Amino acid sequence: MEIVDSFKQLIKSKLSKKLQNRFKNLTHITPEEIEKSGVPFEKAFDEFAAWSNGNDTVYLSWPKSDLYTLVSNYRQFKNTNYVKILNKYADAQAYCMSFIESENNNQISLANCAEIFNIDINGTQFHRALADCYITAFCFKEVYDKDKFAKYINVCTPAFFEKLVFKPYFINKKKQGTFDVDKVELICPLCSKTINAVSEYIFDNNTFKTVGICSHCLKKFLVNVQAKQNYDNIRITQRLIKMSRKNASHINGKS
Numbered sequence: 001m002e003i004v005d006s007f008k009q010l011i012k013s014k015l016s017k018k019l020q021n022r023f024k025n026l027t028h029i030t031p032e033e034i035e036k037s038g039v040p041f042e043k044a045f046d047e048f049a050a051w052s053n054g055n056d057t058v059y060l061s062w063p064k065s066d067l068y069t070l071v072s073n074y075r076q077f078k079n080t081n082y083v084k085i086l087n088k089y090a091d092a093q094a095y096c097m098s099f100i101e102s103e104n105n106n107q108i109s110l111a112n113c114a115e116i117f118n119i120d121i122n123g124t125q126f127h128r129a130l131a132d133c134y135i136t137a138f139c140f141k142e143v144y145d146k147d148k149f150a151k152y153i154n155v156c157t158p159a160f161f162e163k164l165v166f167k168p169y170f171i172n173k174k175k176q177g178t179f180d181v182d183k184v185e186l187i188c189p190l191c192s193k194t195i196n197a198v199s200e201y202i203f204d205n206n207t208f209k210t211v212g213i214c215s216h217c218l219k220k221f222l223v224n225v226q227a228k229q230n231y232d233n234i235r236i237t238q239r240l241i242k243m244s245r246k247n248a249s250h251i252n253g254k255s
Contacts, residue, residue, distance in 0.1 A: 001141050007051045008130045012038030015076075027127045041077050049085045057085075058153055060092040062110050062136045071165055081161040089160075090152045092136050099143045110135055117142045166231040170206040179227050179234050181208045186223060188214040189240055195221060211243070219243070 012034050019031050052059070061067050067089065074083050096113050110132060114121045119138045125131050154160060174181045186195035193216035201208040208225040220243035228235045 001144055003137060006130060007048055009044045009047060010034055010038040011041050011044045014040060041073050053085045058088040058090055059086055060090050063093040063107060064091045068164065071161055081165050082158050086156045089154045089156050092140055095149060095152045096139050096143060113139050163231040168228055168230045171227040171229055172203055174201060181225055184225050184236060186212055186238060188217060190219055191217045197223060
């Protein structure tokens with residue numbers, strides 16, 4: 001748990017020739033600095049791999065979005081999602097947050113975590129990679145528990161990277177894979193009995209919409225069903241709104 005070495009390398013973008021103001025304000029990196037010290041992604045990554053690689057190496061990042069960025073660039077310039085040197089990975093933010101009591105699950109910044117752990121961050125220039133790595137290491141060391149941390153380590157198989165880069169999307173077909181909108185069970189929020197659709201579903205704004213009537217209490221509802229395709233499952237949500245003259249006229253006018 002001691003820092004024994006460090007690595008730092010600016011990358012010169014091949015895709016964008018201009019630094020955006022937001023990026024410059026966030027990192028304080030200048031175009032002159034990149035022009036002087038930046039190297040192409042492939043060179044930077046190969047040097048980083050040679051420096052860090054090892055069978056027992058566990059790579060961490062704060063937050064996990066940094067890993068998305070790495071894999072996205074790796075795919076762009078190496079033509080594969082599978083970052084071979086990453087055998088093991090852990091989300092340092094998620095691990096450190098497990099030691100912090102919170103009323104909600106909102107993610108906290110690295111600076112806030114350091115303050116909670118009473119780590120001196122005066123003068124630290126956040127959003128510069130090496131400085132952030134040091135603060136991450138200090139936070140991680142503060143709460144390191146070998147057995148607990150083991151549960152946060154992901155073995156980075158090809159499937160791990162495929163899931164990482166998969167972009168969930170809303171299904172817009174009535175039937176796709178295991179999903180069939182006509183077979184979605186609709187439950188009445190008033191009496192918990194089955195609601196039956198009385199018209200064909202239409203798709204609008206990422207939502208399947210219809211009108212339904214409860215088989216028991218005979219109340220009518222506006223039915224909204226969304227199906228989101230994730231990497232390994234389809235998440236189905238439904239919203240049922242009791243019919244009124246106002247929303248009924250709105251639906252009739254739209255149809």
